Amino acid sequence: MKISRINENLLAIKKSENFRSINDLRMLSATRGIDGQGKEYVVFSSNNYLGLTHEKSVMDAARAAVSFGTGSTGSRLTSGASFELSLLEKNIADFKHTESALVFNTGYMTNLGVLYALADKSSVIFSDRLNHASIIDGCRISGAKILIYEHNDMNHLEKLLEQTPVPADGQRFVVTDGVFSMDGDIVDLPSLLNLKAKHDFCLIVDDAHALGVIGKTGRGTAEHFGINGGIDVQIGTLSKALASEGGYAACSNEIRDYLVNKARPFIFSTSLPPMVAAAANQALAVLSDSSKGNALMEKLRENTKLMRSLLEKAGLPIVQGCTPIIPILTGSSQKALNFAKLCRENGIMLSAIRPPSVPEGTSRIRLTVTAAHSQEEIEKSALIMKEIWRKI
Structure with a gap:
């Protein structure tokens, strides 16, 4: 690619709703982080599956x-x-x-x-x-x-x-x-x-x-x-x-x-x-460790089951499965971005996944649950996501 065409290509990426930028986030705990302006979020976008970053x-x-x-x-x-x-x-x-x-x-x-x-x-x-x-x-x-x-x-x-x-x-x-x-x-x-x-x-x-x-x-x-x-x-x-x-x-x-x-x-x-x-x-x-490890694994399974159940009952189009990776299919990149933006405004950090990470027409929210999430964090966040999904 010619360097002179970088701006042209960036404009095309922005037009397709697939432009990416870096957002700072400092983790205060395994499930909560703050951005550069000090706003706090419950984080459902990390791969910290067992919550051990703050163990x-x-x-x-x-x-x-x-x-x-x-x-x-x-x-x-x-x-x-x-x-x-x-x-x-x-x-x-x-x-x-x-x-x-x-x-x-x-x-x-x-x-x-x-x-x-x-x-x-x-x-x-x-x-x-x-x-x-x-x-x-x-x-x-x-x-x-x-x-x-x-x-x-x-x-x-x-x-x-x-x-x-x-x-x-x-x-x-x-x-x-x-x-x-x-x-x-x-x-x-x-x-x-x-x-x-x-x-x-x-x-x-x-x-x-x-x-x-x-x-x-x-x-x-x-x-x-x-x-x-x-x-x-x-x-x-x-x-x-x-x-x-x-x-x-x-x-x-x-x-x-x-x-x-x-x-x-x-x-x-x-x-x-x-x-x-x-x-x-x-x-x-x-x-x-048979005691600590088994307890963490069990908690991860419980949290995964709870979040999947709540989102499914709320009518969100999740991909069925048993792992803590829970895709919410939006189809369009714009819809994924809107959903993630509204969630952030309500204190929930999620990832909007768009092409080329996934095929065209299969954009999604990639929600991940961890063993460190509390039942209250999961239930409150699922309720907020339910209302946001209805809006969009």
Whole structure:
């Protein structure tokens, strides 16, 4: 694109109601934040699923690790790896029941790094149509042939697998979200593993919105279905249920070693500082604790069920499901923006999701519930949303 056409393109984005700008928000607690003018909101737009960002033990762990410095100043391969990161990787692998794990700077960079390292121009990647942008971009930069199958459609995937033989010098990959970030639905993992047994491919599952959200103990998609093994690489994030920052790939020792040597986003990125790893490690410890973790998971399920029930009874067009990601379908971008604006005026912070994050004509409000929301916050907010929906 010519730089001289930036203004023209910005005007087109604004005309389509898809222009975005940054709004400051400071979180006072796991569920409440204030903007730059001091207005307070109940926040239903974060991915802080377990509310651990303001858990005392998590904050204390971060404070203690600040004594080792506020930054790492270089990549792990050149400046050394902090003890906290290595411990976190061990604990992630234990939690996910894999041999090993490798931490990246973000979940986005994890998908780019894994797909760039493992796939190449001799590979074929089969990708779900509604996969996250980080997966889409990872597929593109890998140079592999990319085949898109319809969302969660295992029949379509099997047809593509049957039509596309294993490359002579390459590998076939299937990559999918575990919980899809915009619809909140869950991948059909049992059927996917049945296909893997028949058609031989490497399976990569992104559990960013599944860890701490689904499965009896919050271990994600595999535990949700009662499945052990079969997933070659489990991608995840530290920035959602684990209340910190970063991403990880849980995998075999062999794959981890290969990623350390071939994943450019890992090799050439400055390492996360110790306080970030310490916070994530403590959040994982809370989730792993049978008493604390189970209580948080149960509260998250209760809050999700309550909000879904209230919105459904109020007549809002929500996407059915069981996860705390609750899309309210508006269709048009303007309607999504109006709804979010009126909610903000009434002290509720929500996200208006528009193209290109979702396909044209499927704009929505993406409401997320956390374990930290009180029953009063949920009931009061649902009532306000009901009245706003009637107005628009």
